[in-house]
Amino acid sequence: MADQSDDTEKTEEPTSKKLEDAHKKGDVAKSQEVNTWFVMLGACITAGFLSPGMAAKLSHFFEVFIASPHDIPMDAQHLRMLWMDIGTAVLLSLALPMAVLMAGALAGNVLQHKPIFTTEKMKPKLNKISPLQGFKRLFSLTSLVNFTKGIVKICIVGVVTFVILWPERDRLAVMVTYEVSEILPLVQMLTIRVSIGVLAVLGVLAGLDYLYERFQWMKKQRMSIQEIKDEYKQMEGDPTVKAKLRQLRMERGRKRMMAAVPEASVVIANPTHYAIALKYEQGMAAPLVLAKGIDAVALKIREIAEAHEIPVVVNPPLARALHATVEIDEEIPPEHYRAVAEVIGYVMRLKAKMSWRTRRT
Template identity: 30%
Template sequence: MSGAEDSAREHDPTPKRLEEARARGDVPVSADLLAAAALAALVLAGLALAPAALPRLGGALAAALAAPAAAPSAAAAPVTAAALWFLAPLLAAPVGAVLAAAVLQRAAVWAPERITPRLSRIDPLRQARHRFGPEGLFDFLKAALRFALLAAVLLWLGRRHAPAIALSAGLSPGQSAALMTRLAAEFAAAAAALALLSGGADLLWQRHRHRVRLRMSRQDLADEQRETEGDPAAKARRRQRAEDLARNRMLRDVRSATVVIVNPTHYAVALRWRRGDRGAPVCVAKGADELALTIRRIAAEAGVPVRSDPPTARILYAAVAVGQPVLPEHFRAVAAAIRFAERMRQRAGGRG
C-alpha cells in the first residue's frame, strides 16, 4: 500500500468492514501470546504434577532395574504407565491453553477462504517485502527485545542464586538435584511470566495494526453506505416521487371537499363533511404559500366554497394531518365554516 493510499484511508473501519474481514478469517491474533499460553500451561502443569509423578516414575524405574533380566516387558509396563500418567496431562495442558487463548482473542473462526490455496501466499516478492520491510523490522526488534529481557532475567536469577549454586558442590546428589530442579522451575516461571507480558503487548499491537490495515477512505465509506442503504441520490429521487404522488392525490381530493378555510396569504385547509356523516370533518388537503394558492385555485375551479378565517386556518394547518378528523376544540369554528359553505351552495343553486 503506497503512502498516498495510507493518507487517504484516514477513517476507522466500520463494524461492517470488521465483520467482513472476520468472515474472511482476517482477525488480529498474537502468535506470541499463543506460545506464551502454551509455555505457561506447560510450566504450571509441570509444577503441579512433578511432586507426585516424579517419585512414582523413579520408583517404577528402580523396580525395573531391580527386576530379573528374563522379564523385560513385565518390568517396563509400570515405567510406561508412570511415564504416561505424567506426560499425558503435561502435553495436554499446552494444547488446551492455546485453544483457550485463541478463543479469548476471538481468533477461532471458521473461514474456508483462509485454507483455499493461493499463489499470492507463496509469492517470494511479497514474502521479501514482509520480511525486510517495516513489519519484518518490527518483528526482528520485538524478538531481540524479548531475548534481551529473557537473558537479563536469567542473569539476575543466576546472580541471586550464585551462592547456593557454589555450595551445591558439597551437597549430596539428591540435594543437588532438588536445588537444580527448584532453580529450573523458578527460571521457567519467570520466563513464562515474561512471555505472557510480551504476548499481551503483542496482541495490542496486532489489533492496532489490523485496524490500520482496514482503515477506509471517504470513497470506501460512501460505497459501503450505498451498498447498505442504497444510493442517496436514488433514495432522494424515490422520496421525491412519493411526495409528488401524495401531493397530487391530495390535490385531487380538494375537488370533493366541503369547504376550504384559508388565511388569504399563507394557509389553506380543505375539509370534507356531509350531512349524515357520524364522524367529525376530515382534512383532505392542506398547504402553505404556493401550495395554499394551488388549493384555492382548484377549489375555485371545482366550485368548492372558500372561507377566509385566518386564525382557524393557522390552527388547523398546525394541528390536523391530512386524512385525520379535526379535533373537538375546533368543532365550533369548523361548524361555522360548513354552514357558510352550505349557504354559498344554496345561493348558487338559487341563482341557477
C-alpha cells in the same frame, strides 16, 4: 492541490465504525508474544505443579512392565484390554495439563481483543501464494522487526537463565553423583526458578510488544479525510438516495390519498389551483379531510370526484384556508365549522333534491 493531497493521505484517527468493521473481518491488534507468554505460563504451571502427580500416576501404572513383565498375558484379548488401559491412563494424566495449556492459549487471545468468528482470513487470496508478494513479505520491515525481536528475546532469556543458574554451578557440576531421588527435586526447583525469571522478563517484553503492535495496527487503520466523509455520508444516507426515498414515499402516499377520494362526501375547490376532499357521515364530530392538493394533484382529485359523482363545490377562500391549516386524515378545525357546514348543507340539499326528482321520474 494541497486539499487533494490531504484527502489521499491517511492522517486521521480511525472512527469507531472503521475499527468495528476491521474487527468483524478478523483484523485486530494482536501480539504473538502475549500468546507465547500465556502458553509458557501454562507450561510452567504444568511442569511445576502438575507434573509430579502426573509422573507418579504414570510410573505407578507402568511399574508392572519393569517389575514383572513376565506376568503380562500375551493373548490377543488381554493385549487389547492392556492397550486400552494404557491409552486411558495416559489421556487421563494428560487431560488437566492439556486443559491448562489450552486455557493459556485462549487467554492470550481473549485479553487482547474480544472474541470474533469470521471466515475472512480463510478466504483464498492470490497475494498469499504469489512468490513476489512472499518475497516482499520475507524482506519487509515487519519481518525485520520480528527477526530483531526474536534475537533480542533469545538473548534476554539466555542472560536471565545464566544469572539464575550461575550461583548453582557447583551443585550442577556434581549432580551426576547424586541419587535419582535427589536429582529430580533439584531439577524441579531450578526449573521453577528459571521459569519464574524468564516469565517475568518475557511478561515485560510481551507488554511492550503489544503496545507496539497496537500502535502499528492503529496506524494501519488511519483514514483520509475523504474516507471519513464517505463513511459519514454512508451512515447518514446519500442525499440523492434520501431524496429518491422521499419521492417514493410521497408517491405512495398520493396513491393512497387518491384511493380514498371516492369515499368523500364533497370536494371543495378553487377552480384551478386547490382541491380538498371531505368526508362527513352522521355521528362524526367534524368532517374529515381525505385528500388535498394543488395544481395537477387538485385537478386529479376533481377528476376522480366527478367520475364518482361526488359534488365539487367551488369556494376559493375556504379551499385555500383548509389546504393551509388541515392535514390528511385530520378533522377540520372549529374556526371552519360554519363555512364547511354551509357547504355540506348545500350538498345534502342538492342530493335530496336530486333524489326527489329521481323518485318522481
